[in-house]
Amino acid sequence: MEIPKYNGTCHPNEYVKQMRAYCKINRITSEPDILELCILMINSSIYIPEGIDNLDKLVRALSSHPTFSIFKDSCKRKLQVMKYIPEEEGNYTATFLADFRSLCNDAEIYDHKEIKNLLFSTYSSNEFSRNEFLKSVDGVNSTDKIFKAFSDVVFDELKVIKYGSLITLKHVLTGKYLSSCKMKYQTGSKQQLVFAGERSNEKSNFSWLLNSCNSYQTDKIFYGDDVYLTHKATGHELYIERCYKSPTTGFAEGIIT
Known part of the structure; x- marks a missing residue:
């Protein structure tokens, strides 16, 4: 595993998590040493204020830097243009939902209504399936259940008979x-x-x-x-x-x- 680097293209929490994993593999257990590595591997163009003495403060400092706002906006834009393609084979649905959820976390989108709307917008196959998804998530306030509802709807669509079948x-x-x-x-x-x-x-x-x-x-x-x-x-x-x-x-x- 290569040592993680931070340049504003991932979530600060994810960066620290990856650095912890790297240190665990390399048997670096001291929190000050982990913190020092984290700071050393941050791109020099990103200003880190003095007085950062623990990882939580480092995450807050990185989260308040303009690069993080740019990163979140970029992730949200990706979510807005994502499209689910029902004809794809294999484990496409699982991969699609994993990528979608990761982008939601990176963009810090936790509002269930916003997640439903973004997920609804990815599905452009037909109005029937889109409406079925909206009905299935009506009143649902669990992110896990929202994604499960989407998976159920697209799985049911595979059983729909199409012209050319x-x-x-x-x-x-x-x-x-x-x-x-x-x-x-x-x-x-x-x-x-x-x-x-x-x-x-x-x-x-x-x-x-x-x-x-x-x-x-x-x-x-x-x-x-x-x-x-x-x-x-x-x-x-x-x-x-x-x-x-x-x-x-x-x-x-x-x-x-």
Whole structure:
């Protein structure tokens, strides 16, 4: 571990904490020695008044220096422009929230309402999730619970079906899946037929791609949205042929074409 240095780009408390860790590793246990190291490693452009005889006074002195105000303003600005990107993979949410919380601490933002507003502003995916977050933190006065609420909302969004998603449709009563294969009606439209079949190893036969019917439908699917289904195996779209009836069910033919 390299010896910490202070130039006004970290919180004074964090600087002293890092110096304590450095001294612990190097078996420096005397408070005067730790204080002396702290002062020695402060950038010479930062004025330290006389009479600093303990670490608490040093922290107060560094906190009252103009560089600390600049640092806090910089951290707050970073918070104001941060954006959460739902499409990111891995442990992105944990990393994002850890960075956000660290910036709040550095900017000395402890007001729960301000934290909620800043966190709300990072999420620009859709109004539904933003509103869900506001509802979940209404009346919450715990920083830990605010961050947990944000995590819960973005996790729930992963389960939301979006346009372009690959889905399967299961009939509840029979347990069979909406399927199609290279079989055609012998009568009627003579197009490739659609049926409720057992789940097979050929997943593409019962996999369907969700597509939007309107240009303004580009993100998540909501109740009442018009959609159409494209069969993954063939790339053809699902239709109901109302002019012909299935010889098996007596209902309108389900076809892909």
